[in-house]
Amino acid sequence: MTQHDLDPQTQPATHDRPTDARAEAFQGVREARSRELAEDYVELIAELIHDHGEARPVDIAARLGVKVPTVSKTLDRLAREGLITRAKYRSVFLTDDGRSLAKECRRRHEIVLRFLISLGLDPETAERDAEGIEHHVSERTLALFSAFVSRS
Amino acid sequence: MTQHDLDPQTQPATHDRPTDARAEAFQGVREARSRELAEDYVELIAELIHDHGEARPVDIAARLGVKVPTVSKTLDRLAREGLITRAKYRSVFLTDDGRSLAKECRRRHEIVLRFLISLGLDPETAERDAEGIEHHVSERTLALFSAFVSRS
DNA sequence: ACTGATTGTTAGCAATGTCTAACTTTATGC
DNA sequence: GCATAAAGTTAGACATTGCTAACAATCAGT
Numbered sequence: 250m251t252q253h254d255l256d257p258q259t260q261p262a263t264h265d266r267p268t269d270a271r272a273e274a275f276q277g278v279r280e281a282r283s284r285e286l287a288e289d290y291v292e293l294i295a296e297l298i299h300d301h302g303e304a305r306p307v308d309i310a311a312r313l314g315v316k317v318p319t320v321s322k323t324l325d326r327l328a329r330e331g332l333i334t335r336a337k338y339r340s341v342f343l344t345d346d347g348r349s350l351a352k353e354c355r356r357r358h359e360i361v362l363r364f365l366i367s368l369g370l371d372p373e374t375a376e377r378d379a380e381g382i383e384h385h386v387s388e389r390t391l392a393l394f395s396a397f398v399s400r401s
Numbered sequence: 402m403t404q405h406d407l408d409p410q411t412q413p414a415t416h417d418r419p420t421d422a423r424a425e426a427f428q429g430v431r432e433a434r435s436r437e438l439a440e441d442y443v444e445l446i447a448e449l450i451h452d453h454g455e456a457r458p459v460d461i462a463a464r465l466g467v468k469v470p471t472v473s474k475t476l477d478r479l480a481r482e483g484l485i486t487r488a489k490y491r492s493v494f495l496t497d498d499g500r501s502l503a504k505e506c507r508r509r510h511e512i513v514l515r516f517l518i519s520l521g522l523d524p525e526t527a528e529r530d531a532e533g534i535e536h537h538v539s540e541r542t543l544a545l546f547s548a549f550v551s552r553s
Numbered sequence: 554a555c556t557g558a559t560t561g562t563t564a565g566c567a568a569t570g571t572c573t574a575a576c577t578t579t580a581t582g583c
Numbered sequence: 584g585c586a587t588a589a590a591g592t593t594a595g596a597c598a599t600t601g602c603t604a605a606c607a608a609t610c611a612g613t
Contacts, residue, residue: 470572
């Protein structure tokens with residue numbers, strides 16, 4: 250028995266399967282993290298279009314609290330990923346995929362927000378927390394949150 | 402009135418104050434995001450030390466589902482930030498700061514986890530969701546979560 | 554329609570986090 | 584105690600996300 254006989258990798262591992270449930274969980278979280286920004290953008294773009302008829306980089310930047318060039322670069326990525334379309338010096342539009350992602354995000358956001366408020370949290374803190382939490386709740390948890398809101 | 406008169410920056414803004422509450426919320430989330438990895442590491446290191454007497458990069462890597470060189474580089478950052486100490490080719494130790502951060506993380510993790518389970522979530526999903534959520538809950542929300550668990 | 558203000562883009566820098574490949578050190582087992 | 588296996592480090596690549604500075608395009612008001 251080796252000196253440091255922890256669980257991982259005691260057997261060779263056929264190819265690359267996750268070592269334990271913990272690793273899977275963290276990989277999930279990492280995945281979520283890389284999606285978060287895209288979700289924030291898409292959600293915000295949908296909102297801007299809804300409220301003001303268009304989504305301009307300058308407004309996106311103001312709402313997110315970052316500089317315009319940062320937005321520009323990130324929008325390039327979103328376009329590459331097929332979530333938005335854009336033309337130079339023009340405002341931004343959502344693709345079908347982008348729209349459906351936005352809708353999905355909005356739904357999650359609303360459920361989390363209403364849940365936190367139902368729990369008794371003040372609306373400002375609820376908004377802040379919802380912003381962070383919404384990207385990390387499973388469908389199962391959302392269902393429970395919804396149920397809680399309905400029944401309260 | 403300009404064509405696109407959205408709320409931001411209607412007045413010049415004395416120096417750099419956040420444009421709206423939304424921007425503040427996002428900045429908070431970005432802050433949280435940059436802390437998340439450090440928190441995950443520190444929490445895991447504490448756990449490894451507790452369970453096995455030491456925290457080795459190879460075990461950290463296995464638990465997080467990343468490669469050892471990634472861990473090595475991140476540990477350098479944590480050391481730079483004063484959360485851990487390390488000597489070449491040796492395992493890792495927490496500083497006082499690291500220990501207290503780990504404790505704090507563990508506390509949040511436990512509260513979130515117990516809360517989700519109290520709500521009726523299965524333990525596996527609860528664990529996954531808690532992993533993502535724990536970095537984004539305010540103290541106020543934690544208090545409500547705790548209260549809910551107690552009273553259920 | 555010109556001019557100046559606003560908006561958007563591009564280029565270039567820095568930090569982070571991921572990887573692989575190559576190398577070094579430490580540990581294990583005979 | 585030596586050879587091999589396991590663990591750790593370093594270097595270098597790449598993507599992402601932030602920034603500033605410089606430049607380009609569009610818009611607004613006269």
